[in-house]
Amino acid sequence: MTENTQTPSSPNSELPTQYAPAEVEGKLYERWVERGYFTADPASEKPSYTIVIPPPNVTGSLHLGHAFQHTLMDALTRRKRMQGYESLWLPGMDHAGIATQNKVEQQLAEEGKSRHDLGREVFVERVWQWKEEYGGKILGQMRRLGDGVDWSRERFTMDEGLSKAVQTIFKKLYDDGLIYRAERIINWCPRCLTAISDIEVEYQEDAGELVSIRYGEGEDSLVVATTRAETMLGDTAVAVHPDDERYKHLVGKQIKLPLTDRTIPVVADTHVDPEFGTGAVKVTPAHDPNDFAIGQRHGLPSMTIMDEHGVITVHGPFLGQDRYEARSAVVGALRQQGRIVAEKRPYLHSVGHCSRCSTTVEPRLSLQWWVKVETLAKEAGDAVRDGRVAIHPEDMSKRYFDWVDNLNDWCISRQLWWGHRIPVWYGPDGEVVCVGPDDEAPTGEGWTQDTDVLDTWFSSGLWPFSTLGWPQQTPDLEKFYSTDVLVTGHDIIFFWVARMMMFGLYAMDGKPPFKTIALTGLVRDERGKKMSKSFGNVVDPLDWMDKYGSDAVRFTLAKGANPGTDVPIGEDWVQASRNFANKIWNATRFALMNGATIEGELPAPEQMSATDRWILSRLNKTVTQVDAYYEDFQFAKLSEALYHFAWDEVFDWYVELSKTTFFAGGEPAKVSGRVLGEVLDVMLRLLHPVVPFVTETLWTTLTGRESLVVAEWPKDSGFRDEAAETEIENLQAVVTEVRRFRADQGLQPGQKVPARLDLAGTALAAHEPAIRQLLRLQPEGEGFSATATLPVAGATVALDLSGTIDVAAERKRLSKDLTAAEKEKQQAEAKLGNEAFLAKAPDNVVDKIKGRLAKAEADIARITAQLDALPAA
DSSP states (O other): OOOOOSOOOOOOOOOOSSOOHHHHHHHHHHHHHHTTTTOOOTTOOSOEEEEEOOOOBTTOOOOHHHHHHHHHHHHHHHHHHHTTOEEEEEOEEBOOHHHHHHHHHHHHHHTTOOHHHHOHHHHHHHHHHHHHHHTTHHHHHHHHHTOOOOGGGOEETTSHHHHHHHHHHHHHHHHTTOEEEEEEEEEEETTTTEEEOGGGEEEEEEEEEEEEEEEEETTEEEEEEESOGGGGGGOOEEEEOTTOTTTTTTTTOEEEOTTSSOEEEEEEOTTSOTTSTTSEEEEOTTSOHHHHHHHHHHTOOOOOOBOTTSBBOSSSTTTTOBHHHHHHHHHHHHHHTTOEEEEEEEEEEEEEEETTTOOBOEEEEEEEEEEOOHHHHHHHHHHHHTTSSEEESGGGHHHHHHHHTTOOOEEOEESOSSSOBOOEEEOTTSOEEEOOTTSOOOOSTTOEEOOOEEOHHHHHTTHHHHTTTTTSOOHHHHHHOSEEEEEEEGGGIIIIIHHHHHHHHHHTTTOOSEEEEEEEOOEEETTSOBOOGGGTOOOOHHHHHHHHOHHHHHHHHHHTOOTTSOEEEOHHHHHHHHHHHHHHHHHHHHHHHTTOOOOSOOOOGGGSOHHHHHHHHHHHHHHHHHHHHHHTTOHHHHHHHHHIIIIIIIIIIIIHHHHHHHHHOHHHHHHHHHHHHHHHHHHHHHHTTTSHHHHHHHHHHHHOOSOGGGSOOOOOOOOOOHHHHHHHHHHHHHHHHHHHHHHHTTOOTTOOEEEEEEOTTSGGGGGHHHHHHHHTEEOOOTTOOOSEEEEETTEEEEEOOTTTOOHHHHHHHHHHHHHHHHHHHHHHHHHHTOHHHHHHSOHHHHHHHHHHHHHHHHHHHHHHHHHHHSOOO
8 A cells, every 4th residue: 555654643533423525625625725834846756647627607606517517526636646747726706798797787686787887897896896796796605615726826817917927818819819809799788798719609499480472573573581571671682592583584684672671682692592491592691691691692682670679770760679670570560461372470580689688689880809719720620639738528529629620710809898898099081000018108189999798608708728827937927837737518519628738739839728628518417407596496406505514415426426417316325425424534533443544564465364365356357446436537436346345345344354353352352453444544545535624534544644745645555465355255155145044034133043054165264253242143052943045155154044944935026036147048048159249249258258258157157056955835
């Protein structure tokens, strides 16, 4: 096992009878922070290990998704710290432009004011005040969870250093021709009154209407269909496919646009699908991205017919109407004119909604700032393709490539006041000046700064390097960049991961922001349903922490964390994890009361019992198994492996088997006490990254040492004893089979039964006292008459259940088991007798089937012997 270098004090065997998380967790966490365990040193000669936290919104509070990912990040950094790395887990928050501005505007509305009443400067000051008073609630909740972050390096996307980084990269991109201003179709939220990016639009099936309208007259007419009839007021053409024979005679002609005094051309464009609908589409360049592209190709004018609130601005009967009001009015007017050919209601179709407020998004022509992403996106794709960055699980790479390989230019301007204001000034004579952080902004009459702010994702895209001091070449940047792992949900790969990849590679001369992207699933309820307030299934993790403890929440989340797949979670599972923490506590308490210790050298194998050698062999295999799972981000598997080892092998078997040794005392008890101390020491260290609080309390009590946070991570000593493992496996088989038999007979667990154990010639002979204790078996005594005989693992257990056994029921049970074993044997023999199967099947598959055959034959022999041993009915 690993040598622990901390100086021990006297171990303390006194533990309370029950574990009370609320009395332990807060005090422990503050002690860890005060002692500086989580503070990373850039001057350290240790290898670095870095994770930057995906910055939660300043408006947010801890939800299960945060708790899930934070548990995994904390486990990774705690383990690496124990392995001797200079571990940095860097915390911080995002300024959340739209969400935060909305919060403050809601406050102002309650006061009967708007931001315009305050003016921009005073409003921004008000937002800062709100941030100081209400923002950052989640940071305290992270402490409750046990996040081992370096609080001395806490960052905020609007702090001075990060603001300088934003201005620096904007200037660099602008000078390199990668940022430009242009009028294009954007997604506009009439509620938030700002542009939003494509990935901030959530699509859902809405019940709308599909209206077919006749444009033109007589032979020079055609029919178009639309779900947004009000946009026809901005139509500047009708498009048809150039090969569509139905409309060739109309291409190039002008047709009358209903409800207006305008005529519009019919244009031929290959974008039109002649098989869809009527094969003719209305073209509204200012209110649809596809129509805008058609308009660009054909030199069509763009007519904006709505203002930023979604209100019609075209002169006429619809002026001043809301878009939905106008939709009904336009259809009504068309109906009066006999222009409606067909109407379908309800018509289910996919409609974009603002991810912040759920308002239906309005495509709108607008002058905005854009990032030209072609070269940046190619670099982001190449970094994964050439192996500089690994995506885990690997099959998620396709989603990443689908995104970066087809990325459109990114609209980065937002019509807000809270955020990083675009560092561009406009002069009185049309001058445009981009100002860097060390430049003097233009002054004088007529000079004004752009009123927009940058998309929040622009600043968070710099997070892995701006938080380390960039653009300065700081010791932190040199030591901790590139970061090692990004742990984030697969749903955010488009929002954030691609942005960080593009900016990191661009700013850091091809050095990626992280070496591995570990994608997780989403947390769902126990039925696999998405958690939503509308479904009434949202859970506050703090409620579970209060009730069951933070360790229970953490272990439940880790146990469900299979890479890239969603995580169902229910309260029953958290309760089960609480029971696991209690089991660790109670078993360790028992061990301490019975001589478990880490003092002195571990005895030589020849001084140990087979049970001692078995558990040490299993312990080393578990260390290796857990390490492999960590390296593969298999948190569910490593948690399950630790659960099985701790509960099943250590507590249910080793501790129980050792009780007779402890009660007998003497040198064997001392040896087993030292072995048990070793096992608990290593097991608690293995568990610590996932369940830090209970393990810290128990380990410091066991060892008398300072803290598990800075303890050494266990290593496989190489000790193996396959013979001891086989011996104890046989013992387990005997105990399990007899217990099953007792249960089938309806015997109480504590009911004592006379028995004769025939263990001669087997290694199990030395374990007879333990077997009898575990199975509540009395010596056979006078008048013993075996009513049932159980041959298992080379041993025979004869039981006298006179007056208690239901012979008919037992014969029925064994006959059923025999039928199942014979069926298994037949299936295995059939496959092994199939030459075609054997020619194609891999060796490991064939070996597995041979193993199934051998087991089935052994089961048949065992069950047949048991049936023969039953008394006559």
